[in-house]
Amino acid sequence: AQRVTQPEKLLSVFKGAPVELKCNYSYSGSPELFWYVQYSRQRLQLLLRHISRESIKGFTADLNKGETSFHLKKPFAQEEDSAMYYCALKKLTGGGNKLTFGTGTQLKVEL
Amino acid sequence: EPEVTQTPSHQVTQMGQEVILRCVPISNHLYFYWYRQILGQKVEFLVSFYNNEISEKSEIFDDQFSVERPDGSNFTLKIRSTKLEDSAMYFCASSDIAGASNEQFFGPGTRLTVL
Numbered sequence: 001a002q003r004v005t006q007p008e009k010l011l012s013v014f015k016g017a018p019v020e021l022k023c024n025y026s027y028s029g030s031p032e033l034f035w036y037v038q039y040s041r042q043r044l045q046l047l048l049r050h051i052s053r054e055s056i057k058g059f060t061a062d063l064n065k066g067e068t069s070f071h072l073k074k075p076f077a078q079e080e081d082s083a084m085y086y087c088a089l090k091k092l093t094g095g096g097n098k099l100t101f102g103t104g105t106q107l108k109v110e111l
Numbered sequence: 112e113p114e115v116t117q118t119p120s121h122q123v124t125q126m127g128q129e130v131i132l133r134c135v136p137i138s139n140h141l142y143f144y145w146y147r148q149i150l151g152q153k154v155e156f157l158v159s160f161y162n163n164e165i166s167e168k169s170e171i172f173d174d175q176f177s178v179e180r181p182d183g184s185n186f187t188l189k190i191r192s193t194k195l196e197d198s199a200m201y202f203c204a205s206s207d208i209a210g211a212s213n214e215q216f217f218g219p220g221t222r223l224t225v226l
Contacts, residue, residue, distance in 0.1 A: 036217075043201065044154070044217040045113075086154065097142060097206065098156040098167055099215060 004089050006102035014057050014110050021072040021105045023061075023087030031089045032071040033063055034095045034099070047072075047085070057081070075076040078110045113137045113143065115218035123224045127192050134186045134203030134223045143186045144215060147171070155203065160186065163203050168220040193225045 003026040013019055025031060035047040048056045048068060050063040061072045070087060087102040116135045124130050136143050145157040157193050158168040160178050177189045187206075190197055200210040 043116050043219045079207070097144070097159055097213060098169070099146075100156065101154040103153045
């Protein structure tokens with residue numbers, strides 16, 4: 001079974017401080033990992049995916065298969081980063097498109 | 112930029128009533144999904160739909176639920192006889208391809224309240 005764990009419900013940091021949103025997963029096959037973000041009163045939108053190895057809005061995430069983690073990081077938090085962040089997993093191969101989400105972490109960036 | 116749209120934004124219904132939640136996926140997309148989020152809980156997969164049939168469904172998606180693509184643009188989720196525990200935010204999503212790296216684009220959601 002697929003499972004995604006985000007241990008922090010709320011993470012509060014000061015502007016300019018580093019951010020790390022934790023995500024651990026459980027899956028026996030090869031997963032594809034995503035981070036989705038939901039800004040206040042907006043829809044869920046894709047932030048980044050591990051396959052692309054890209055940096056979006058200063059955020060990066062590295063898939064660590066040994067630790068089964070996909071933590072989201074940003075060196076300097078900005079006020080506009082305040083949002084709900086969801087880690088999600090999908091099977092990489094073998095068909096099926098369902099996303100399995102974690103419970104989400106509310107990031108609050110304070111001035 | 113094309114977006115997934117959903118109507119209504121909020122639906123209030125009495126227990127036992129049927130509800131239909133509507134979605135208009137992005138026009139060139141071929142894969143459609145419904146997810147739900149009960150207040151305070153995680154977003155959960157309900158069903159995926161491709162080529163006019165269900166391709167995958169979760170345990171939540173029992174006989175009370177059905178999906179349909181009645182025309183070339185709409186994608187609906189019907190709950191036949193609503194229960195209190197069906198109260199949740201329902202999200203529609205669509206994607207243009209399957210497999211690795213497909214991005215699912217989400218709608219704004221419909222908040223369903225069952226009284």
